[in-house]
Amino acid sequence: MENDNRRxxxxxxxxxxxxxxxxxxxxxxxxxxxxxCYYGVYTDKFEHEKIIEIKERIIKSMDDSQTKNVDLWFEEPQEDTDFESGIAVGTELHNGKCVFLDKQGFCTVQKIAMEDKEFKWKYKPLYCILFPLIIENGVITVDTEHLDRMHYCNKSENQVSTIFETCKEEIEYLVGKDGIKELEEYSKEFSQKQNLEKKVSVE
Ligand code: SF4
Ligand code: SF4
Incomplete structure (x- = not known):
């Protein structure tokens, strides 16, 4: 990871x-x-509590590939300073996928918010919203380790964009409207710098 003078x-x-x-x-x-979503996710304790509060609603929208036994939804909580509360709670796997992933590939936690005309990410864990971005020690970076496991979005023939271009809505959710404008500027500066470096290296 590049480290000095990070914006x-x-x-x-x-x-x-x-x-x-x-x-x-x-x-x-x-x-x-x-x-x-085949590997589950770590949620913040607060996100986990929010999901448990609406468990009956979630169960209503689950399909037969998912478990409706709430006791099987989450792992034991563990200390983790990457999370706001200091406690992470992992989602369990069922049928080889996160307990909240339905057989069509949709996240039930997001699906119910949309069905109920709420904000689509109202209950969705932050790390799920952000992937393939991740926040690591206060740095917004790419979860390359998890991305490397993917068979569609990690295939070079399908990669016709960049994470920044594709994930603007997700990044804006994190940094706000002003933040995304600043990032657009930074992105331009960064590519100009890269182009200049390329030019210098071929001369
Ligand atoms: S997006 Fe939903 S289904 Fe996917 S890992 Fe997160 S909680 Fe599970
Ligand atoms: S394209 Fe990749 S990041 Fe997007 S939902 Fe599929 S596996 Fe997840």
Missing amino acids: VINGYKIDPIIFKQPFVKSCDICICSGEC
């Missing part, structure tokens, strides 16, 4: 890898089946 936007340091990491133009569940 700070809305309290987060920015790893410029987000501007150059190739990625698909958009997620397509019909192709990938939501495979980034």
Whole structure:
């Protein structure tokens, strides 16, 4: 990871890898089946509590590939300073996928918010919203380790965009409207710098 003089936007340091990491133009569940959800996710304790509060609503929208036994939804909580509360709670796997992933590849936690005409990410854990971005020690960077496991969005022939271009809505959710404008500027500066460096190296 590049480390010195990293720009700070809305309290987060920015790893410029987000501007150059190739990625698909958009997620397509019909192709990938939501495979980034096959491993579960760590939620913040607060997010976990919010999900448990609406458990009956979630159960109503689950299909027969999912478990409706709430006791099987989460792992034991563990200390983790990467999370606001200091406690992370992992989602369990069922049928080889996160307990909240339905057989069509949709996240039930997001699906119910949309069905109920709420904000689509109202209950969705932050790390799920952000993937393939991740916040690591206050730095917005790319979860390359998890991305490397993917068969659709990590294939070079499908990567016609960059994570920054594809994930603007998600980044704006994190850094706000002003933050995304600052990032647009930073992205331009970064590519100009890269082009200049390339030019110098061929001369
Ligand atoms: S990040 Fe990759 S695996 Fe996950 S939904 Fe998007 S395209 Fe599919
Ligand atoms: S909570 Fe939803 S988005 Fe997150 S891993 Fe599970 S199914 Fe995927």
